[in-house]
Structure formats: structure tokens, C-alpha cells
Amino acid sequence: MVDKSLWMRQVEENPEHSSWYVERFRTMARDGADLDGEARLIDAMAARSARILDAGCGPGRVGAALHRAGHTVVGVDVDPTLIKAAKQDHPGPTWLVQDLATLDLPAAGVAEPFDLVVSAGNVMTFLAPTTRARVLERLAAHLVPGGRAAIGFGAGRGYAFEDFLADADRGGLVADTLLGTWDVRPFGPESDFLVAILRRN
Numbered sequence: 557m558v559d560k561s562l563w564m565r566q567v568e569e570n571p572e573h574s575s576w577y578v579e580r581f582r583t584m585a586r587d588g589a590d591l592d593g594e595a596r597l598i599d600a601m602a603a604r605s606a607r608i609l610d611a612g613c614g615p616g617r618v619g620a621a622l623h624r625a626g627h628t629v630v631g632v633d634v635d636p637t638l639i640k641a642a643k644q645d646h647p648g649p650t651w652l653v654q655d656l657a658t659l660d661l662p663a664a665g666v667a668e669p670f671d672l673v674v675s676a677g678n679v680m681t682f683l684a685p686t687t688r689a690r691v692l693e694r695l696a697a698h699l700v701p702g703g704r705a706a707i708g709f710g711a712g713r714g715y716a717f718e719d720f721l722a723d724a725d726r727g728g729l730v731a732d733t734l735l736g737t738w739d740v741r742p743f744g745p746e747s748d749f750l751v752a753i754l755r756r757n
Contacts, residue, residue: 558657559684561634574637578615582645585617594676594738595621598706601753602627606671611656611695612679616642616649622674623648630666632659657687659694670698673705676738680720681713688715692727699756705729708738708751717750729754 567573585591595618602608606627610619613631615638623629629649633639634656642651652664656679661667673695683691695705707724709715721731732755736747743750 558655558690559686561655561657561682561684561687563682564634567635567637574635578638578641581615581617591617592621594618594674594706594708595625597738597740597751598622598672598674599625599627601704601706602672607668609661609670609673609695609698610649611659611673611675612677612682613642613651614638614677616646616651618674618676619649619651620646630661630670632656632661656683656691656694659691659698661698669700669703671700671703673699673703673707675705675707678709678713680707680709681715685714688720689723689727692724692729696728696756701756703756704732705754705756706751707754708749711748711750720750721752724752724754728757730757 598608599622604626608622608627608629610629610631613619613633616631619629619631631642631649631651632654636653639651639653650666680688699705724731731752733753734743735741735751736743736749738751
């Protein structure tokens, strides 16, 4: 057993939270908001028709954009409401309910490893603190040798950037490039956001 994620604890306290989150992004999409910024960076990193794991996929906006770009996408999230919305709104990718701390896609019939992992939307800060290092290990285990992960989250959310990078290194993910935004602005001492491009050893 692993500790319950902070996200699912929040859902327990407010059972309508997940539905609110889904509708928030549906409304943004209807209003024409640009929801594909993270996906554009991942697409630029990927070979054509790459296998991409959307880790903490939520209602599927990033994975859906990558699917439209021609990639094979598997999205996983711990929240069944979000996965249900992803299946409804974005058919095409494979959407699965799984806890990232116990991620085992071969056991779910997805045997082939991934070229890239993307984890957007502050997923790392919604994990139970006791599972953070384990999640990074599980993500690394699902990558091909030399495969990369792009993980982004904001400062001030209880997970210091230096602690994250240390956990990633211990989990078998070496930092290749650090960015301050998903639109490829540099990371620096004053950055309030980190997009870490990590490589599996």
C-alpha cells in the first residue's frame, strides 16, 4: 500500500472537485483557449509516431493533442472521473486509471516501453510526499533506455525544485535541460516554474 495522493484526498473532502476540474477545461476549450502548449514542446522532442506516456493525464488535453500529432499515447491518472472525461472527450489514446506510485502498465496489457513521458499540470505537487521518489522510479522504469521525461510544476507548492531533481537522479533520471516555461524560456534562480527534461540512464 502507498499513501493516497493529495489530489485524491482533496476529492474525498470535496466530491465535486473532479467534475469541476473537467468542466473548467471543457469551458476553456469551447472559449478557444490555447491548451496545447505542453504538447507542442513534447511533439518537438519526439520522433514521428513516438510512444508517449501522459503521466497524470487528467481529462486528457495534452495526450489528445499528441495523439492528433500522430503519436501513440497512453494516459494514466489516479482519478476515475478524469479518465472517464478523457475517454468521452478524446477518443483515440489509451486512457487508464492507475496510481503513478504503483504504475505497472505491462500488468495492464501495455507491454512496450515509451520513448517519452510527459507530466504537466503540476502533477508532481499533487502526489503524496512519501511517494514522490517512487513515482519518478516508476516513470523511469517505463521508458526505453535513453528515453526522456518532461516534467513541469510550479514553485511554492511544497516540492522544492532541488529536492525534485535529487529524487529524479536517485530514480534513474538524469537532468538534461532545465527550462522555466513550457515555451522554452530559460530556467534561472528567480524562476517560479520548472520544466525538467530528464533522461533515463
